[in-house]
Amino acid sequence: MKKFCILLVLFVIFAGCKKEDVIKIGIAGPLTGDQAKIGYDLLNGVTLAVDEWNEQGGVLGKKIVVIRGDDRRDPREAVSVANKMVNEGVIGVIGHFNSSCSIPASRIYNEAGIIQITPASTNPKLTEQGFHNIFRICGRDDQQGSIGAKFVIDSLKKTRIAVLHDKTTYGQGLADEFKKNMGSMAKIVAYEGLVQGENDYTAIVTKIKQLSPEVVYFGGIYPEAGLLIKQMREMGLDAIFIAGDGVIDPEFIKIGGKATEGSYMTFSPSAKESPCAKQFIDKYTARYGDVGPYSTYSYDAVNILLKAIKEAGSVDGKKLADIIHSTKYSEAIGDVEFDEKGDRNVSPYILWVVKEGVFIPLQ
Amino acid sequence: MLAQQIINGLTVGSVYALIALGYTMVYGILQLINFAHGEIYMLGAYLAIIFVVSIKLSLPIAGLLPLVFLFAMFFTGCYGFTIEKFAYKPLRNAPRLSALITAVGVSIFLQNYVMLTQGAKDKVFSHLISEQINVYFSNFFSKFIPSDGSRLYICGAQIYSLQLVIIITSVILMLLLNFFVTRTKIGKAMRATAQDLKMAHLVGIKVDTVISVTFIIGSILGAAAGVMVAMYYGRVWYYIGYLAGVKAFTAAVLGGIGNIYGAMFGGLILGLTESLAAGLIPGASEWKDVFAFIILILILIFRPQGIFGERIGEKF
Numbered sequence: 001m002k003k004f005c006i007l008l009v010l011f012v013i014f015a016g017c018k019k020e021d022v023i024k025i026g027i028a029g030p031l032t033g034d035q036a037k038i039g040y041d042l043l044n045g046v047t048l049a050v051d052e053w054n055e056q057g058g059v060l061g062k063k064i065v066v067i068r069g070d071d072r073r074d075p076r077e078a079v080s081v082a083n084k085m086v087n088e089g090v091i092g093v094i095g096h097f098n099s100s101c102s103i104p105a106s107r108i109y110n111e112a113g114i115i116q117i118t119p120a121s122t123n124p125k126l127t128e129q130g131f132h133n134i135f136r137i138c139g140r141d142d143q144q145g146s147i148g149a150k151f152v153i154d155s156l157k158k159t160r161i162a163v164l165h166d167k168t169t170y171g172q173g174l175a176d177e178f179k180k181n182m183g184s185m186a187k188i189v190a191y192e193g194l195v196q197g198e199n200d201y202t203a204i205v206t207k208i209k210q211l212s213p214e215v216v217y218f219g220g221i222y223p224e225a226g227l228l229i230k231q232m233r234e235m236g237l238d239a240i241f242i243a244g245d246g247v248i249d250p251e252f253i254k255i256g257g258k259a260t261e262g263s264y265m266t267f268s269p270s271a272k273e274s275p276c277a278k279q280f281i282d283k284y285t286a287r288y289g290d291v292g293p294y295s296t297y298s299y300d301a302v303n304i305l306l307k308a309i310k311e312a313g314s315v316d317g318k319k320l321a322d323i324i325h326s327t328k329y330s331e332a333i334g335d336v337e338f339d340e341k342g343d344r345n346v347s348p349y350i351l352w353v354v355k356e357g358v359f360i361p362l363q
Numbered sequence: 364m365l366a367q368q369i370i371n372g373l374t375v376g377s378v379y380a381l382i383a384l385g386y387t388m389v390y391g392i393l394q395l396i397n398f399a400h401g402e403i404y405m406l407g408a409y410l411a412i413i414f415v416v417s418i419k420l421s422l423p424i425a426g427l428l429p430l431v432f433l434f435a436m437f438f439t440g441c442y443g444f445t446i447e448k449f450a451y452k453p454l455r456n457a458p459r460l461s462a463l464i465t466a467v468g469v470s471i472f473l474q475n476y477v478m479l480t481q482g483a484k485d486k487v488f489s490h491l492i493s494e495q496i497n498v499y500f501s502n503f504f505s506k507f508i509p510s511d512g513s514r515l516y517i518c519g520a521q522i523y524s525l526q527l528v529i530i531i532t533s534v535i536l537m538l539l540l541n542f543f544v545t546r547t548k549i550g551k552a553m554r555a556t557a558q559d560l561k562m563a564h565l566v567g568i569k570v571d572t573v574i575s576v577t578f579i580i581g582s583i584l585g586a587a588a589g590v591m592v593a594m595y596y597g598r599v600w601y602y603i604g605y606l607a608g609v610k611a612f613t614a615a616v617l618g619g620i621g622n623i624y625g626a627m628f629g630g631l632i633l634g635l636t637e638s639l640a641a642g643l644i645p646g647a648s649e650w651k652d653v654f655a656f657i658i659l660i661l662i663l664i665f666r667p668q669g670i671f672g673e674r675i676g677e678k679f
Binding site: 032040190194207 | 364367368371372374478482483521596645649652
């Protein structure tokens with residue numbers, strides 16, 4: 001009996017060591033914590049795409065397996081997730097969400113020669129590092145900041161601006177871009193950072209209220225934005241609220257409630273009209289419910305990666321990167337073409353507004 | 364502006380103080396830093412949200428509020444009692460480090476337990492009900508304080524009525540605790556046990572009961588803080604206990620850990636420092652934690668036992 005047990009254990013160990021004949025792709029993002037909603041939006045998009053491919057026999061005759069990595073929006077955690085991904089032998093990673101996670105992780109992916117396609121990290125630095133195999137399927141904060149600034153100057157015609165950020169690479173980077181683009185056209189009455197993950201922003205709201213800004217620009221993510229706008233309205237600060245793409249999530253309205261009414265965000269135009277997008281949205285809704293703002297991006301990122309693998313006929317990172325750089329894709333979010341740096345060569349930003357509890361693109 | 368920042372600071376500070384009381388009471392008796400206490404506060408906040416979501420009756424606010432508090436307090440009291448019995452009591456005579464490590468373990472366990480059962484996403488307190496609560500208290504306070512319907516005015520400061528509710532409720536709870544500790548028999552037993560656990564045992568005090576009661580009361584106060592935070596800020600997730608726990612622990616050390624009045628004042632001082640530093644120094648709001656910890660370091664350098672702490676030689 002004892003011998004049998006030892007044999008069984010050995011068998012299990014060797015069975016575990018057997019090289020599986022699958023293609024692994026990674027999804028990395030905040031799967032737990034206050035940004036878990038977005039993490040799951042990304043994961044669902046990836047799973048949907050991978051299931052579609054597997055139904056048609058996978059790629060290169062192999063099944064595709066999704067490896068999850070939870071970075072909990074923490075840059076340190078992101079680095080260890082990236083190492084885990086490399087050790088797992090993934091071909092490419094879809095992620096991360098936060099720029100503060102994507103940038104340190106990209107160095108590891110680059111060293112290992114793995115493809116990284118971020119569905120949501122907008123900080124310009126990510127693609128300014130000269131890495132050949134790092135791609136960004138969304139826009140950049142310099143584009144987004146200038147659209148936001150232009151809107152404040154041309155359409156709102158407001159001149160007293162308070163700029164707030166959450167001290168992250170994304171939040172502060174976006175706030176800086178906005179501030180830079182405002183230039184001398186407006187008076188920046190306050191430029192302050194707040195602590196991510198806290199509940200109480202009354203001190204900072206009281207402070208900027210004293211300076212009577214007409215517009216409050218926030219660089220950050222929806223949990224803080226929801227609390228911030230709620231407390232702004234409670235404390236009687238009625239300035240117009242503008243934020244970036246990190247805020248455009250139904251959770252923002254859920255947390256902020258009525259206070260979010262009339263606030264603006266910069267984000268890409270709705271892709272609902274194109275036939276490819278419609279097919280995706282129908283499938284996604286049937287399976288997971290409402291489509292998250294970034295689900296489409298992670299879905300498309302997987303498709304781009306797998307199409308490249310199919311075309312290359314191999315999983316060599318360099319080859320895949322070359323193909324992705326030189327191909328024009330037509331995906332659910334529209335036509336996607338990458339430039340030298342790995343950015344898309346269009347500026348996809350427009351203004352959105354919260355009206356009666358839903359996000360509506362501004363005409 | 365100053366008056367308003369003081370109110371903001373007192374609101375945050377009284378939450379810290381309520382949580383700090385749980386740390387300090389347990390430390391006073393067992394010399395154990397109960398790191399799981401922040402999670403008790405988090406449970407309180409979750410229970411409030413669960414109760415409001417699941418209750419089908421449409422009660423008036425005056426009836427609903429006490430129920431929410433009682434529900435959260437009862438269950439967190441049970442949690443506190445159970446945690447002590449399962450995690451700490453078997454280690455009563457073990458080296459102190461073992462109990463400390465267990466406390467960290469319990470904290471991680473509770474976080475993950477809530478994450479797995481309640482989901483990793485944010486939970487939101489019903490806006491409708493928090494609005495009703497605000498209206499209810501605005502009407503109530505407007506009898507004493509000038510108001511314009513939804514906001515109150517004190518010394519030029521504009522106050523959201525829930526802020527005042529948090530401050531007043533905390534003060535009432537602290538007064539009750541003070542009464543309990545100084546005037547009741549079990550309170551006397553608590554003080555005796557805090558002075559010398561072995562001796563208290565020898566003179567016939569049921570030490571186990573006293574310790575259980577301490578954990579239950581600490582948890583109840585933490586739950587009250589959690590309920591109020593859930594109502595006021597409206598957003599809860601499984602990790603809020605960590606940050607609040609660290610701040611409350613700082614407050615307890617600031618005031619002199621083991622001393623109940625120390626925890627109360629420590630919490631208020633911490634809240635005020637954060638709020639005033641963030642509010643009055645331009646560009647400083649992102650450094651508000653730094654100011655809070657500078658105060659802590661200064662106090663620890665010049666008065667290591669904390670503001671109200673006594674240097675008790677024989678215990679250490």
